[in-house]
Each structure stands twice: as structure tokens, then as C-alpha cells.
Amino acid sequence: MSMTIQQRTKEKRIKALRHAGVTEPIFLGEGAWHDAWKVSKDGRELVLRIPKEVAYGKPVTFDHDALMAEYAATKLYYQSVNRAVQGAAPNFFEFYVSAEFTYTLESFGGVPLSLPAMTKEQASQVGAQIGEIYRKTDQIRHDVEGLGYLMWTDEKRLHGSLNGDLHTFIREESAEHLADYKTLCATYPEFKDDVVEQMLDAATELRNDQISVPSLVNQDASPENILLNGNRVCLIDPYPIVYAPRGMAGNFMNLYETFFVALSHTERYQRHRFDLCEAQLKGIAEGFLAGYSDGNQSIVREVRGEQLLQILETAYLHHQLLLQEELTREDTIRYGSKEAITTRLFVLCDALKQFATSRLTEL
Template sequence: MIEVKLQAALVHAGVNRASFLGEGAWHYAWKVCREEKKLVLRIPKAIAYGKSVSFDEEAFKAEYAGTELYYWAVNKAQKGAAPDFFKFHVSSELTYTLETFRGKQIDLHSMTEKAAFQIGSKVGSIQRKTEDIPHGLSGFGYLTWSEENGLKGTLNGDVHEFLKEESKEHLADYQTLCLAHPKFEDSVVSKALQLAVTSRKKAFTKPQLVNQDASPENILIDENGLCLIDSYPSIYYSRGMAGNFMNLYETFFIALSDTPRYSRHQFSTCAAKLKLVAQGYITGYSAGNRQIASEVRGEQLLQLLETAYSHFCLLSEDLAEETKIRYGSKEEIEARLPVFCEELKDLASSQIDELLYFQPKK
């Protein structure tokens, strides 16, 4: 079936087949050519994370139109930092995307420590600059698409109130964790979380276009430099997604490296490089501004908390096949809780002075 779809896409897109590049969680990818231009053709999988993927026109168009918008914004912020060509076709018979080929994924295992830091710094700088590009969309949150409204945020209303309610949920989740696992209870963590919540209330002004997925497999390098692909854009508090990046590279990828989703990357064997990417990222993102760095670290603390809380919640559920692929068995999930507990304490103790320093003056 995929070969039939591939042939149809090649004809429809007007490209020639070159070679199979590989597969991600959701798409197969081929390197193709149109005249002298090298492109990447992606076709969605029929089965992803162990379950069938049904055709959903609005979902596909939201994903692909969001990617197109994010690539445009990145290139406005820093030319060449995203594919300069991106098109997509969505129908029940044939769905695919076509974009500029920009080289190979970064290889954390073979790169030097200096290169890891530099890559992180470039990604941080690009993402910070991209946040300043007006996105022109209404609403906030994850993106949705409809024939009537086109691309927009899924949520409406007062985004500041939404952030306020989200912050309350973070603090409530910590209390729930402490009741179920008393080892999580720590006065420094509790204080740091309160400070992070206060910091985000002060720092947040308006929702901006952000990217939730800048994992190593989505960072490419070629003769033209670094390129970000396969974005997962949304419209929200920008420091939150910066904190998400820090949590992914300093904790999440390493802790979940043995899961079916991440095992092929062997993240546990390059943990030091991942952490250097994170150090570079916050350096590039903050551009030497201590307050911005503190705001990002506060959001990282909240993201780490939610990583622990989501693991705790999974222990009381019947795990679907998709969940097992993403997180592993219940035994593996439970074994991570003490790790997250210690990392939460370490991060809180290392950042509390900075969080205190930048609190609003009474």
C-alpha cells in the first residue's frame, strides 16, 4: 500500500524518486528531486504508535499548515534556519508533504562537546528570534484548522486567566505527588515552584508562536548550517517551551532512553552531550540576560514536575500500546519516579536564588 501511495505522490508532486531516507514516528520519508533541487517527500503512516491512523482532513491540515507557518517565521527570523520550500497536499486518497532537503540529523554520539554546546546555542538563538515574528493567528494553544476559519489556536478567551489556572494545577499536582510519595515533599522545591509561578505571571505578556519539538532527530546540519524541521508549533507562553526544551535535554530523553520510542537513539550513552546542548540552548536563548534565563529555568522546573506527575498518573491506568511505546512498562515508569524526585530537588536548589532575585519588588 505504501508503495502505491509513493508512486501516486511522485506523480502528483512532479518529482523523481531518489532514495528512502527512513521513518519517524508518524511519517515515511524519501529524498526526491525536481530538476536540480533536492527535496524530501513525506507520507503519513497507516499505523503509528501501535494503532491505525485514520484520515482526518482538519488534523492533517492543522499539522502541515502549522509547520508551513513555523518554517516561514523561522526563516524571517534567521534565513536558512528552516526549509525554504514547503508544500503539502491533503485528501482521503493521497496525503503528503514536500520540503527542501537540508542534510542529515545531528549525531550526538560522534560530535565533540564543543559542537554540542554550539548546536544548542544556535537552536536557542533561533527560537528566541522566531518568537518575535508576528504570527497573525487568533486564539492560543495548539493549532487547529477549519474550512471556515483556516489556521488558529484551539482556545479562546483570556489567555492570562488560562495561564493562572494552569499554574494552580501545577501546584496542586505537586501536592498530590507529595501525598502519594512523601519523598517528593521538600521545602526548597515547594518554594521554588511558588516562585516559578509568580515569575511566569509577571513575565507573560502575549502568546507567541513556539515549537514544542526540537528533538535531536529534528535538527539537521548541512553546508549551509543548522536547520530545524518537523516542528510542533503552538501559540502560548514562550518561556514555557524554552523550559520544555531544557527538561527534554537535561532529563526526559535520558530517563526514557530505553523505551521503544527512543531506544534507537541510545540517549543514555550520550547524556553529557544532551546536557551540553541544553547549556548551549539557554545561553543562546537568553543572550546573556539573567532574568530570561531564570524565567526559563522556572518553566523547566514546572515541566520536570509535570513529567513526574504524568508518570505517577500512568501507574493507575491500563497502559495502551501507544503509552507502552512512549513510556515503557509500569515497572519502568515507577522506577523513574525517584530519579525525577532527586532531579526536582537538585534543580530547585540550584535555581531558587535566581528565582528569588527576580521576584517582583513590593
């Protein structure tokens, strides 16, 4: 007789707790992909995470190499962050991957951010710490071969999914950004705007002229992955990739100044009520840019250019979703119905124009 999902989940949890040698599990909550428990081991407070059986509305099939890549990348990112700013990521992280049960075990990093309770000034201080952590982590050598999303094979171990030179990759990506804008303009005439066009040309030219060393950077710095240990920030549950550092700083700015509020009513984000925390999110973004640039205006310019491209790509993603005959359950959880996606596409069109106009002097 086959077990129910609940029975299978419980059995895997019991095996993981026993294998990890931990006691006193207290349920902390669930993320999109993992459930988390606060546990004790040798007098230390730790967090045990177990992959969920169902994520984004569909069963998760066991994929050894994908889990190894995710957890090995997380371990490397935590090590890099702690080399840059001691204590800014969990200093202990271990994992176990098998078809029978899988888990990660890491230091307890602190309490989650409570955005609604924060003043804009407190939010800005948190952002400044994150910006400094990103800036200093960019300088840490990582020795991962390749670029882009990280993969695992037993032979090559952790490596980037793309080969080649970062500078060439950035130039090709810039050409894609400009082509995506042309497509949006051809499909929705509302996107056509001289200032946006001028700013996109300036932003792509700026990044094409940069020679940057690929860094190990974090693509997922949502508020739920930022903990406070006293007043100190601790970053958890990253999505590390090997990429141009300014690109990920621009991604952070887009998330906090545009994306989270624009998607606040989706099933994925509605419990966070980001629409009620716009001031705090913007405070985090302002602080981040100050901490990341450390007073260097040319860095501000580069990050703002990348942010513009991120807004563009968020809009283009919405266009691609509308081209699908039918949305998957995961798409609906992340982005809502086609009606909601259409409405948001034009909100993003306005955001793109406003951003281009307001940042004209910065590029």
C-alpha cells in the same frame, strides 16, 4: 479483496510521487508518524514525507482537518523561523491532503545530528544556534487567533484550540502545577520537599507576573528534528503551538537535561541511545540557554522556572499513567511498562529535588 498495509502503503507512495512530480526517490528513514524520501524536482533536492498507515502500534485513520492543521502549522512555523533567521528552516514547503493519498514536500535541510560523534563544545555551538533561532522567532508576528494546539476548519482555517487571554491562562495553569505537586506529595511522600515547594512558589509567581505576547513556538525539538547544513542548524518537523515563549524554552531545557536520558530505554527512544550521549545533550541545553537569553539574567531565571515546572509535569504524567487500569500500546512504546514508569517516577522525584536545590540562586 482488501489490500495489505504494505500494498496500500506502496500504492499511496506511487500516487504521491507522481502527483508531486518528483523523481529518484531514495528512502531516508522513518519517524514516528511519517516515512521520508529524498527526491529530485526541477534540479532541486527535496524531501517527500508520507504519513504512515500504522503509528505507535495502531492503524492511523485519515483525518482531513488534523492533517491540514499539522501541515499548515508547519508551513507557518517554517516561514516564521526563516523571517527570524534565514535558512534556519526549510525555505520551501508544500503539502497535499486527500483520503486517497497525502504528502508533504520540503527543501532538503541537511544531515541529521550525530550526537555520539560530537564534542561537548560542538554540541554547545549547535544549542546556541537553536537558542538564537527560538529567541528571534518569538518576536515574529504570526496572526493566529487563539492559544494552544492548532486546529483547522475550512471556515476559520488555522487557529488555536483555546480562546481567551494568555495571562489568565498562565495563572490558571500555575494553579494546576501547584495542585499537581500537592497530589504527588499526598500519593508519594518522597516528593515532599521544602526547597522544591519554595522554588515552585517562586517559579509560578514569576510567570504569573509576566505579561507576554503569545508566540508561535515549537514543542518538538528532539535531536532527530535538528539537521546540520554545513555548520548551520536547520529545524524540521516541528510541533507548533501558540503559547508563552518562555514555557517552550523551559520545555527544551527539560527535554535535553532530564527527559531524553530518563526515557532513553523506552521503545520510542532506545535506538538513539541518549543514555550514552548525556554530555552532548547537556551541552546542547547549555548552549541553548546562552543563545536564548543572550546574556539577560532575568530571561535565564524565567526559563529555569519553566524548566522546573516541566520536570514536575513529567513526573505527574507518570503518576497519571500508573492510575490507568491498563496501558495502551502507544503508552508502552512511549513510556515502557508500569514497572519502568514507577522506577522512572522516583528518578524524576530526585531530579526535581536536585534541580530545585542547584538552581536556588537563579530564581
